[in-house]
Amino acid sequence: MHANKVVFCTGGGGTICSAQVQALVSLGANACIVGRNEEKTNNVAEKIASTRNGSHVLGIGNIDVRKLDSLQAAVRQCIQTLEHINYVIYGAAGNFLAPIDKLSANAFKSVVDIDLLGSYHTLKATIPHLLESAARNTNPGRTIGGRIIFISATFHFTGVPFQAHVASAKAGVDALSASVALEYGPHGVTSNVISPGCIQGTEGMERLSSKEMRESGSAGRDVPLGRYGLVKEVSDATVYLFSETGNYVNGHVLVIDGGAWRLPGLD
Numbered sequence: 001m002h003a004n005k006v007v008f009c010t011g012g013g014g015t016i017c018s019a020q021v022q023a024l025v026s027l028g029a030n031a032c033i034v035g036r037n038e039e040k041t042n043n044v045a046e047k048i049a050s051t052r053n054g055s056h057v058l059g060i061g062n063i064d065v066r067k068l069d070s071l072q073a074a075v076r077q078c079i080q081t082l083e084h085i086n087y088v089i090y091g092a093a094g095n096f097l098a099p100i101d102k103l104s105a106n107a108f109k110s111v112v113d114i115d116l117l118g119s120y121h122t123l124k125a126t127i128p129h130l131l132e133s134a135a136r137n138t139n140p141g142r143t144i145g146g147r148i149i150f151i152s153a154t155f156h157f158t159g160v161p162f163q164a165h166v167a168s169a170k171a172g173v174d175a176l177s178a179s180v181a182l183e184y185g186p187h188g189v190t191s192n193v194i195s196p197g198c199i200q201g202t203e204g205m206e207r208l209s210s211k212e213m214r215e216s217g218s219a220g221r222d223v224p225l226g227r228y229g230l231v232k233e234v235s236d237a238t239v240y241l242f243s244e245t246g247n248y249v250n251g252h253v254l255v256i257d258g259g260a261w262r263l264p265g266l267d
């Protein structure tokens, strides 16, 4: 389904993003994943490549999305090796719990720089290649040539304690995606957001939840569906948005949280 497509993914060493890329690679795509930690990124790239014989999965470490030139160098390397880019996943993120009065200006800025500025840098570095892929598209009426997924969150829908920095950054990410959808849709590039909630086995869950929550196996009243999410539920959504089934979806925010963000605050 995704034969000859290339996905470029930041934060590709993380649990959610690596599963998203792995799902696409298993369906025929090749991939370039970038991350800060070189060893982790290379190991994950190798693991993803083992999903399908003959796949090409490039891992590029030592990339900090806060630096545009670092990302541009990674994109150049991706193009040299894999020739083009059709899909981009903006997965790099930083997160920790902190009350506003304990959050230094630099801590707030660090998260905004990784999540929002990093997304802008990724866009800046990859959009010429997505536009090229879209221009080469031989079936523009149906199949969209270039596709983007920003990974966001739900914190900014309602506001949330101890996550003011992340909520602020992710509100910007959603706004960036909406602007991209309008600006580049006419050129054959779609842009959508996936907003995962509590997904089992992820670093986000590790950082933001208690041990008790993680080990209980049940989300209780925190999630209307009564359980935390699965990584596969996020990668399935990714395949949907990047496939023909998602052709007409542009400027959307797809929340995958079992309905949790709609709950009123519980005691």
Ligand code: HXC
Binding pocket: 093, 094, 095, 096, 097, 098, 102, 103, 104, 105, 106, 107, 108, 110, 111, 114, 152, 153, 196, 197, 198, 199, 203, 204, 205, 207, 208
């Ligand atoms: C308060 C903190 C802090 C904490 C760091 N800082 N951790 N402040 N509480 N727990 C402050 C530091 O003191 C410093 O401010 C500033 O943040 C920058 O920290 P550094 O360590 O110098 O920066 P850096 O190494 O670049 O680290 C970036 C980071 C870190 C964002 C702070 O957490 C990180 O690298 N995270 C990457 C991985 C990650 O978070 N993945 C989870 C994504 S999950 P001062 O003032 O001292 O200089 C996710 C969840 C999705 O996004 C939603 C699920 C529901």
